[in-house]
Structure formats: structure tokens, C-alpha cells
Amino acid sequence: xxxxxxxxxxxxxxxxxxxxxxxxxxxxxxxxxxxxxxxxxxxxxxxxxxxxxxxxxxxxxxxxxxxxxxxxxxxxxxxxxxxxxxxxxxxxxxxxxxxxxxxxxxxxxxxxxxxxxxxxxxxxxxxxxxxxxxxxxxxxxxxxxxxxxxxxxxxxxxxxxxxxxxxxxxxxxxxxxxxxxxxxxxxxxx
Amino acid sequence: xxxxxxxxxxxxxxxxxxxxxxxxxxxxxxxxxxxxxxxxxxxxxxxxxxxxxxxxxxxxxxxxxxxxxxxxxxxxxxxxxxxxxxxxxxxxxxxxxxxxxxxxxxxxxxxxxxxxxxxxxxx
Numbered sequence: 001x002x003x004x005x006x007x008x009x010x011x012x013x014x015x016x017x018x019x020x021x022x023x024x025x026x027x028x029x030x031x032x033x034x035x036x037x038x039x040x041x042x043x044x045x046x047x048x049x050x051x052x053x054x055x056x057x058x059x060x061x062x063x064x065x066x067x068x069x070x071x072x073x074x075x076x077x078x079x080x081x082x083x084x085x086x087x088x089x090x091x092x093x094x095x096x097x098x099x100x101x102x103x104x105x106x107x108x109x110x111x112x113x114x115x116x117x118x119x120x121x122x123x124x125x126x127x128x129x130x131x132x133x134x135x136x137x138x139x140x141x142x143x144x145x146x147x148x149x150x151x152x153x154x155x156x157x158x159x160x161x162x163x164x165x166x167x168x169x170x171x172x173x174x175x176x177x178x179x180x181x182x183x184x185x186x187x188x189x190x
Numbered sequence: 191x192x193x194x195x196x197x198x199x200x201x202x203x204x205x206x207x208x209x210x211x212x213x214x215x216x217x218x219x220x221x222x223x224x225x226x227x228x229x230x231x232x233x234x235x236x237x238x239x240x241x242x243x244x245x246x247x248x249x250x251x252x253x254x255x256x257x258x259x260x261x262x263x264x265x266x267x268x269x270x271x272x273x274x275x276x277x278x279x280x281x282x283x284x285x286x287x288x289x290x291x292x293x294x295x296x297x298x299x300x301x302x303x304x305x306x307x308x309x310x311x312x313x
Binding site for chain 2: 012013014022023025026027029030033034036037038040041042044045058062065066069070072073075076077080169170173174176177180181183184188189190
């Protein structure tokens with residue numbers, strides 16, 4: 001059981017791990033897509049929700065966008081380093097990416113704390129319900145990505161399963177893309 | 191060769207940052223121009239997402255199968271949107287009437303932040 005039974009799929013020409021990550025992302029699109037479609041519809045139905053959107057902290061959302069974009073760059077550089085067998089560099093870049101995830105979560109926790117201190121929570125009204133559910137689920141995905149990246153980083157350092165750096169990177173880019181859409185939906189559109 | 195290749199990623203990152211700054215600054219400088227705000231926010235979001243997909247996720251060189259897979263899921267999203275539009279956007283139908291009202295807060299930082307009153311009447 002040292003190596004997987006199937007390492008590539010002849011029908012698609014894509015490696016099994018990569019294909020699995022894309023299927024995972026496909027299922028995530030349906031999860032986030034369903035949530036965002038419902039939000040968009042209810043937002044169109046209730047234009048007054050713009051009032052609530054103006055209560056979100058735009059500069060903190062913007063900071064998180066910058067952090068995630070930068071972490072995406074780091075993980076793609078880690079992938080590049082892994083391809084060139086630069087295992088130490090890949091290890092370091094993966095941990096810089098994890099650091100980006102930590103900063104993202106810290107900023108998010110400040111935002112949540114600010115909302116709670118003003119008496120706003122998930123039950124306040126549907127807008128804040130969507131806000132906390134969407135950002136909360138996204139935050140869980142950030143945590144999951146960080147855990148996977150930490151595991152992969154040690155494997156990469158040991159020179160094992162270097163292809164997994166690409167896999168975890170693709171997942172991280174997807175998490176970044178979700179935030180790229182959450183930012184204008186929840187923070188900018190007022 | 192390696193340095194040349196990573197330059198491409200830095201270029202894409204720089205473009206993404208510029209796009210991000212535009213999408214952040216436009217709503218701050220012209221908040222009353224809703225069309226401009228929405229165009230800059232969502233138009234740029236789509237461009238940024240496509241750039242991340244193409245250059246960071248390497249979908250520009252990936253097998254077509256992956257595009258088909260992802261586009262199928264996006265189409266499902268669109269179908270969901272179309273299917274739900276009549277129920278959510280219409281306030282009444284043949285045998286039902288929906289009356290979801292969100293009570294606006296008196297001030298932004300008070301205790302009340304918009305409570306929801308949800309009534310659904312069936313005839």
C-alpha cells in the first residue's frame with residue numbers, strides 16, 4: 001500500500017489526484033453557488049439590504065482580499081519550486097501561505113467581534129444570516145486548506161509526493177476565488 | 191529558465207492587485223454611481239477569477255475535460271437561479287402570497303439591526 005493503485009486516468013489523461021481535486025472543486029462550486037444564488041435573488045428582492053451591506057467593514061474585507069491574493073502567489077511559487085525539486089523553498093513558501101491564512105482568520109475574527117459587540121449575529125436578519133454563513137463556511141475552507149498544506153509541506157520537505165503541492169495549491173486558489181466573489185457581494189454592493 | 195517562469199506569476203499578481211485596487215477605490219470615490227460600482231466590483235471580480243483560474247491554477251494548459259466539469263457546475267448554478275427567480279421575485283402567485291418584510295434599523299450601531307418579519311399567507 002505504499003503507492004496508490006491508480007496514478008492516472010487514461011480516459012481523461014489527468015492524474016488521479018488532480019482529477020479528485022477538480023471533482024472536489026466542482027462539488028464546492030455547487031455548495032457556494034447555491035448559497036450565492038439564493039443571496040443574489042433575495043438581495044434583488046430586498047434592495048434595502050444595501051443598508052446592511054454598508055455596515056460591513058470594507059477596509060478589513062479589502063485587507064483580506066489582498067492577503068488571499070498574496071497567499072495565492074506564494075502557493076503557486078511553492079508549486080513551481082516543487083516542480084524544480086527545490087523542496088526547502090517549497091516548504092517555506094507553503095508556510096508563508098499558511099501564515100496568510102492565519103492573518104485572514106485573525107482579521108475575520110476582528111470583524112466578527114465588532115459585529116457581535118454591536119448586537120449583530122447570525123439570527124439578526126437574513127442579510128446577516130447570509131453574511132455569517134457564507135464567510136463562516138469560507139473560513140472553514142481556509143482552515144481545511146491550511147491543515148492540508150501543513151501536512152503536504154512536511155511531505156514536500158522530505159521530497160515525497162511533490163505533486164501534492166500542486167493539488168493543495170489548486171484547492172487554495174479556489175478558496176481565493178470564492179473570496180473574490182464574496183468581497184463585492186457582501187462588502188462593496190450597497 | 192526558472193526565474194523567467196516565476197516572473198509570469200509576479201506579473202499576474204501585479205495585474206490582480208491593480209484590478210483589486212480599482213474595485214476597492216471606485217465604490218469609495220463614487221458611491222452614488224451604482225452602475226459604475228457594480229460594473230467595477232463584479233466585472234473585475236469575474237476577470238480576477240478567470241486570471242487566477244488560467245494562470246495560477248494552470249487551467250489555460252489543462253485538459254478540456256476540467257473546463258467541461260467546472261462549466262457544467264456553473265451552468266447548474268445558473269439553472270438554479272432561473273428556477274428560483276419566479277418564486278422569490280414575485281410577491282404573490284395563484285394560491286399563495288409572500289410578505290417578507292425587513293424592518294430597517296433606527297441607527298447603524300444600536301441594538302436593532304433590522305429584524306425580519308416573515309408572513310406567508312395561503313388562500
